[in-house]
Amino acid sequence: xxxxxxxxxxxxxxxxxxxxxxxxxxxxxxxxxxxxxxxxxxxxxxxxxxxxxxxxxxxxxxxxxxxxxxxxxxxxxxxxxxxxxxxxxxxxxxxxxxxxxxxxxxxxxxxxxxxxxxxxxxxxxxxxxxxxxxxxxxxxxxxxxxxxxxxxxxxxxxxxxxxxxxxxxxxxxxxxxxxxxxxxxxxxxxxxxxxxxxxxxxxxxxxxxxxxxxxxxxxxxxxxxxx
Numbered sequence: 001x002x003x004x005x006x007x008x009x010x011x012x013x014x015x016x017x018x019x020x021x022x023x024x025x026x027x028x029x030x031x032x033x034x035x036x037x038x039x040x041x042x043x044x045x046x047x048x049x050x051x052x053x054x055x056x057x058x059x060x061x062x063x064x065x066x067x068x069x070x071x072x073x074x075x076x077x078x079x080x081x082x083x084x085x086x087x088x089x090x091x092x093x094x095x096x097x098x099x100x101x102x103x104x105x106x107x108x109x110x111x112x113x114x115x116x117x118x119x120x121x122x123x124x125x126x127x128x129x130x131x132x133x134x135x136x137x138x139x140x141x142x143x144x145x146x147x148x149x150x151x152x153x154x155x156x157x158x159x160x161x162x163x164x165x166x167x168x169x170x171x172x173x174x175x176x177x178x179x180x181x182x183x184x185x186x187x188x189x190x191x192x193x194x195x196x197x198x199x200x201x202x203x204x205x206x207x208x209x210x211x212x213x214x215x216x217x218x219x220x221x222x223x224x225x226x227x
Contacts, residue, residue, distance in 0.1 A: 076182025117156030
């Protein structure tokens with residue numbers, strides 16, 4: 001799994017840089033590194049995802065998680081409160097309007113992390129759509145960090161088919177499946193993220209050191225991160 005670190009890069013490169021080797025991350029003096037299954041000793045977890053915190057402490061009741069399935073014209077949203085998942089809505093927005101709406105919905109639903117589906121191929125390789133999703137995730141991460149919120153990327157391969165099967169199994173009428181498909185796909189992303197305890201999610205790190213510090217401090221109400 002790639003580990004995001006902060007490093008200065010000229011535009012128009014991505015806002016978050018991913019390093020596959022932790023030794024190279026330390027050589028760049030990254031202020032904080034999100035350590036996951038690639039570091040079995042787990043000596044440091046300054047940015048643990050909610051799914052992992054719930055695995056470590058089942059009684060932990062922190063922030064909620066907003067699942068996002070980004071499409072070319074439609075974006076599906078789902079919400080996780082504890083281990084309860086539900087499709088939320090489908091947005092037909094793009095660019096800055098979409099990013100601002102996502103922040104507003106997160107605040108309304110008391111979510112403090114975004115789980116964005118990353119479209120990978122069946123063998124885990126990047127796709128053309130992957131770069132577009134990473135670009136949106138990078139911009140959203142910069143905005144979210146202002147509030148101490150985190151953005152993660154989760155492999156979404158196969159979640160659209162899973163969403164269709166789920167809708168059929170629970171009796172969603174065929175006439176309404178297409179309208180709800182994106183929201184159910186976002187819910188599948190959330191379910192996968194929690195089933196893996198967040199250990200295969202990539203943290204999208206803003207380049208700004210000031211924003212990284214806000215992430216480190218986290219919202220004052222989230223004592224698990226701020227203490």
